[in-house]
Amino acid sequence: LPIVPVTYSARWAKRFASWDGFLLPLPGARGVILWGEPLRIPRDANKDTLIALQQTLEATMIDLRQRADARVGRIEMQDKIS
Numbered sequence: 001l002p003i004v005p006v007t008y009s010a011r012w013a014k015r016f017a018s019w020d021g022f023l024l025p026l027p028g029a030r031g032v033i034l035w036g037e038p039l040r041i042p043r044d045a046n047k048d049t050l051i052a053l054q055q056t057l058e059a060t061m062i063d064l065r066q067r068a069d070a071r072v073g074r075i076e077m078q079d080k081i082s
Contacts, residue, residue, distance in 0.1 A: 002038035005060045009068035034068045036060045 009023065010031035016022045025031055039057055042049065068074075 002040045003057065004038050005036040005057060005064055006033065007035075007061060007064045007068050008033045009065065009072050009074050011072040011074050013074070030072065032068050032071045034064045034071075036064055 008031055010025035010029040012026040012029040013031075014024045014026065016024065037060075039053060039060075041053060045053070
């Protein structure tokens with residue numbers, strides 16, 4: 001099965017300081033949902049391939065999050081989920 005990168009954002013929301021930076025939209029907030037191209041993991045992928053795919057997925061998720069935040073006018077001080 002492919003992995004589909006998906007994110008969302010809302011201008012009026014609370015972002016928690018958790019491992020995934022969970023965003024809880026406030027009541028009545030309008031938001032946006034964005035998704036990227038499916039990422040297919042070969043069954044016979046070696047360690048180097050998996051690392052490259054992980055980096056691709058992370059970069060895609062960061063890009064999608066920044067684009068979603070920009071579309072709703074949300075400004076974040078931190079670019080990377082840690």
